[in-house]
Amino acid sequence: MGAYHDDLHDAAEPDGRALRLGIGGPVGSGKTALVAALCRSLGPSLRLGVVTNDIYTTEDADFLRRAGVIDPERIQAVQTGCCPHTAIRDDIAANIDAVETLEERFGPLDLVIVESGGDNLTATFSRGLADRQIFVLDVSGGDKVPRKGGPGVTTADLLVINKTDLAPMVGADLTVMSRDAAAVREGRPVLFTSIREDRSAHMVAQWVTDMVDVWRHEHGVAHHHGLSAHGASTHGASTHGASARRVPEGVSLDDLSADGISIDGVIVDGISADGLSADGISVDGVAADGISAGGVSPERKEHEEHEEQPSRPVTAP
Amino acid sequence: MAGGGTRLETLRSDPPLTLRQTGPHRVHLVSTGAGPLRGDHLDLGVDVAPGTSLEVCSVAATLVLPGLAEAPSIMLVRARVGAGATLRFSPEPTVLAAGCSHHLVVRLSLAEDATVLWREEIVFGRHGERPGRCQARFDATVAGRPLLRQNLVVGEETVDGSPAVYGDARCVGSTLVAGPAWRPSPEDKRERRAVVGEGWAALPLAGPGVLVSALGADAVQLRRRLERGEDAAASHATG
Amino acid sequence: MDGMRGDPAALLLLADSRLPAGGHAHSGGVEEAVRLGTVTDVDDLARFLRGRLATAGLVTAALSAAACELAAGEPDLVGGPGSGGEAGERATAVAPGPHAPPARPYAADASWRTGVNGGPGAAAGVAAAEDVRRRLWRRLDDEADARTASPAQREAARTQGRLLLRTARRLWPSAALDTLARAIPEGPHHPIALGAAAASAGCEPQQAALAAAYTSVTGPATAAVRLLGLDPVTVHRLLADLAPALNDAAHAACASLMDTVLTEPVLTDTALIDGVPTDGAPMDTTLTGKTPADPALGDPALGDPALGGPAGIDTPPGDAGPPPGDAPGAARAEWRGGWAGLPGHSAPALDLLAEGHLANPMKLFVS
Ligand SMILES: Nc1nc2c(ncn2[C@@H]2O[C@H](COP(=O)(O)OP(=O)(O)OP(=O)(O)O)[C@@H](O)[C@H]2O)c(=O)[nH]1
């Protein structure tokens, strides 16, 4: 069961190994849902492993195993002894062990996802454990959360604001969240999702795919033959070094920045996709009233419920 | 003296511990004097020849008493179980009367394919009595490799009443069941799972054996728990 | 502690609860005790910690001391300093320049305990010496197994040992840690890893024992603070009160290690280190008297030479077992004393707690 490498390489030695992606965020924001979504969309093209940091149960690991999105053997559960942030930040030994166990058993892998236990806004992953990290918030915590900042919100490589479908119910103003997040994140990307509606979290999957590509490029991980065409579309992806700065087609920078929202790096995904029209994102919808809290009108809500989700909500044709 | 039939070759004993053959494969330990008392030194040797089987029982509990000497009483049991032989050692409990000081040392050497059931029960004092002191050491080896090494200390302030050691139990007992039938399979990387009940557990060892460990409020409850664990241990057997 | 020559700063690092080696996720049985209601307040916790130290704490202290001694003595197995053996080379290779760990003050003193007669073929001798070292580590780890009846506890001990070993190999790279990792790939028992790490950090066995005793109570104490919301200062007071007992445990651990040298036979062959007769010698000889194959027949528990010979057993004359192989190039190890006599103080309640904890899916701690 042990992950033991008969060499003296640093555990953090990145060359030739999988990208380690940390997914953190407060309790119940949708981390596990996102992991499941990523497994769904990336599983066909990437060799995956998953580590969960359950706080009190093995619920997350069990959920993922039951969801059938990944070979149950490829999920390792780590117990965190009351302190989920300790396990991903101050003392990452158990998580490293779990990651290496997966790599040893199933390697080479392309991507190992580490889901942290739900914690507070200050919890971030150690760079010794995660090469990239996603911080997941949800709208039900209130639209003031991004403004409050905290290392997770400000420094994560990608901020995901999930459960946009609940925005009308909880009176969260997505425009405000988007603007506040952009203000504290200095250009790092933000994605809005509703994993309930887009069970593959396509835009996040896209971002992750790009990260894996960059990682492979930089650290020489062998490509898995025949699988380098990614399940999630790489369409329109442009990566600059380690961080993706993409604006979906159909969104005009000018339009958005006119509104005072710094769009640089803000990627909008899954915002009530049908409301945003077939050609991707209706700029008006974003900038004007489309996603403001009260803005998703009851009629639109109804409208949403009657229409099928487009399978690729945002990526332009 | 190998072979199918068991023959008790030697049976030597002196009071206060007397050996009596009570069946073709059975010997009873009979206490013919008080004690052991402080200063007493008792040796018991058991040698089970290859391919034979033996059962050792006792008629009554051993009551360890204080006596006048300063030195502790010592009970040393050495047992060797030869290839293919079987030993069942299940004497009645040892009761630590107030003021006693007792050392109990067991050396159990098993041949590679010997089988044993070895039960030990220690009662912390007679009814309503604080126990005297006892240090027990148990060493079991299989073909020279360590199988189980344990010390038990009773009557020390550090361990008495500690929720980590005996909790509020008044007696402690264990049964070692060992032999080729309990050998862990070499391809089994993971530890075998214990069976746990109220106040007892059947603990598969790293080597070829299971230790049933139990705590009890009294000797009767302890025995019941041990027997339950022994049944569970029997079900761990593969052979 | 007077007479302690090892590196005290290294000891602090090793015993610090912030050492990133996964210890924070283990409650040492406290979580289950809290769940069952046998630890509910500071007084219960005080009794819990005292009992844990007197049992599991003492055992881990002794095993850590033994591991520290074994690790410190390791280079001597290839013929002592300057022999140019693999261990020496590797030690320089991984710890070059100013960052080299300080010379181990203890290492020189451990040489009396081991010795190897290197054969003519140097390369074969190096390989054989590595083989001997691995066997010794496995043998010590077997002794830890024999003192840990509960499979849940063995699993927890190996998990912690594996994590500590990984961390220690990055902090204090050494040939001993590498050998240990190769000898027991699934992860050694925690005290074994701790002792080896201690030696690599420049500590001596008594310091290793002290670190082991200390961590055997600090982990559970911290867990209790979190689980019961106890006043952390009150709980630390408990630890402060335990300080003399911690020193005593470290002393006792080292004393027991000395006893094994005095009372146990010399192991002169790798097969005997493993406890396995090599040549199909009749099992009887390995079960007899004070042969190296059964050091248990020494008197581990009480160190009382007055305990006489077996009653009713005809003890055949001691047969030292098969003669050690003297193939060309084969190293021959001589390890004075096994570890049979080290303390094995068991805590039945801890065993039951560990198994109950493992069986319960609702938990915050690994163990
Ligand atoms: N309405 C809505 N619910 C969602 C969405 N995503 C996840 N959920 C639900 O939110 C709840 C929590 O989701 P999880 O994925 O378990 O959240 P988590 O962050 O992993 O939670 P912890 O691991 O306990 O911290 C579940 O009931 C999900 O079904 C979403 O986009 N919209």
Ligand SMILES: [Mg+2]
């Ligand atoms: Mg989760």
